[in-house]
Amino acid sequence: MADARRVLRHRSVRLYLTSTALAAVGLNIFVTVLFKHVFDITGNELDIGWLGLAQFLPAAFLVLVSGWVADRFDRRRISFAFMIVRVVCCLALVAVARSEPTSIWPFLFVALAFGTADAMLNPARRSMAPLIAPVDEFPQVIALWTATFTASSIIGPVLGGFIYVQGPDVAYLVAGALQLAAAPFLLLIRFERPQERSTGRPTLGNAMEGLRFVRRTPIVLAAISLDLFAVLFGGAVALIPAVAEERLGVGDIAYGWLRAAPGIGAAVMAVVLAVRPVQRRVGPTLLWVVAIFGAGTVVFGVTTSYAVAFVALVVLSGADMVSMFIRGSIVPLATPNDQLGRVSAVEGVFIGASNELGAFESGVAARAFGLPWAIAGGGAITMLIAGSFAIFFPTLRKVDRFSDVKPPQPTAV
Template sequence: MANARQVLRHASVRRYLLSTALAAVGHNLLVTVLFKQVFDITGDELDIGLIGLAQFVPALLLVLASGWVADRFDRRRVSALFLLGRGACAVALVAYSASQPGAVWPLFAIAFVLGASDAMLSPARRSIPPLIVEQAEFPQVVALWTATFTGSAIVGPVLGGFLYSVGPDIAYAVAAALELASIVPILAVVYVRDEERLTDRPSLSAAMEGLHFVRRTPIVLAVISLDLFAVLFGGAIALIPAVASERLGVGDIAYGWLRAAPGIGAATMAVWLAIRPVQRHVGATLLVVVGVFGAGTMVFGITRNYTVAFLALVVVAAADMVSMYIRGSIVPLVTPNEQLGRVTAVEGVFIGASNELGAFESGVAARAFGLPWAIAGGGFITVLIAGSFAVLFPSLRRVDTFDELEPVSPSSV
């Protein structure tokens, strides 16, 4: 397996990672401020959940179209187009915040458009890495991508906390600039492997192939549905604004650092994975780290101590990073390239459900049961889910190394 230094010699890898860093910092900054702004206006945890729901619904509605577009057109240009869309959403938020707002419905409308841009962007952008390096180097690119992505999850929230204290319009303006700046390097990426595009006319059958592949390939179904159910019930990050205000009693800057805690844990683990990637007992490791994710969520839900809450989020995110790394390696390795965009679109709905829909579930549960029970109870359910998947999906539990995985022929599924 190639090491990080060898992989970074490829100019296209560096350009892809630079685009990822700029876009992810901008997006994390924007979401940090958006969640905080809506909670400060209404004081209602449910509205945080509704913002998450507004971002998720487009992913569900566009799952067939987004995957087909990623497999039919140049993935670099598709990515650039919808990064432009995200930048436009940030500009709209600048205008909203500068108008001294009182109503929150424009935030939900912008969040919906932002979710649509994300839904179209994700399959195209996440299907690029297998084309810029040889297959033997791909797991290392995944590790570098996750390190970059999660490092951005530190910078974005911390920057968001500081800039929000200055003014949300300033924060959104910086987010817009970062999103737009990410377009140039993604367009400069050069492929070293052939991009096998769809050539057939659009059809429902072609669009549905990604869904059929996931449903008929047990290991792919297992890894992405595990993420769905675990983070759906254990997704406490969306409730950080309420926890910071109601249980920990801290201000905007401390909130920004608390929102950055998951990024710190994830980035630390990503660096470790770049140096010491998972090489054995891949399936068992995935199941264990999901259990750790649930246990850390339980601690975060119970504590009233800022330091303990911060450390719990670090542990939760570090465990989630291992899960992301393993899932991000397994899915492309077993998916034929000509179907990767459509499969990634389906995966994106699962991931979107586990984050945005998970935010909605957390908001509803917090309204119904209170913050501690909503968060800690979800963590407990996540632990149970990890145990049940070990029984329900033996093919996942038995995966030992990435090298034993290879693309599954469409005819065999």
């Protein structure tokens, strides 16, 4: 806890965390209500998948642009601008909800626009974190960020469930207001270390440097691809609206709490990490928690008990919290400052693939095989993936301390 107080003495860390909290609560309200709203209109699990795909595609198409922009221009201003675009998307959904839609198409267009904003926002905002405190305090910044994001992922879904009863348009309006409140804090941040901006022109080769760095750095490739494949197949959270209605038979408020269960599990684990942070056997711990994540997903898929489903989500999200903390520390520590934006953009595609594309995969699988097989089967595959990474990525498995992770030295000419 003393480490946390020491990091919080930096005003920019406090501003960054405040912006994160407001934006993340708004984002969780947005996603909770959007998925539930669409499922209530169409009753089709596949439509949840289409929403996930619409949010993912912009990150994939813009990966070469978004990373270069984050490295070339002021990351604070880029983050602010695209946070405002998020606000516009929320207001658009207010109008859509009040028109009483019967089709998924308006939601897909807004999800595509929201995904475009996130594709440009996230690399710039994530690559600010290593610059707001001294490098030796960066793991503590990540711990505080994950705790903040986790608390928001409890508050947001619970609020979303309650507000949804008042009307989805009200929920979208609240989500937009929170995004708007989060934006100014980004402009007030002052970097502890200067942003080393890329000076090259926006050529294809310059933009692809992030992809090349990930490919030639085994520990970075292993860390972010583990998240990609694990959550791609174990992404049960996207199907919670269908599980709540078809498997558990609960209403909107109970759905909101179920959607908050992952945040509760992550919050408990955040407290554990604050008291006893991961300091040794970092690599093996990452592999084990991914396997536990898969096991929790299997249980969530086969149960028809609300209590068991709730506990399973708590367990799997607690494991994912440890994974997020470890990966969130490894990747920036292994990346040079002037490439943080481009590498963050590549990582964003991997994360988007695991979350939004994972939602699409889950929706397709649920439509083809039914909810239990789609969720439990994905969890079993996740466990196999964790085992295979232990075999094929010894660089990751052998990481003992965070201090062992450093950017690669330039090759002598």
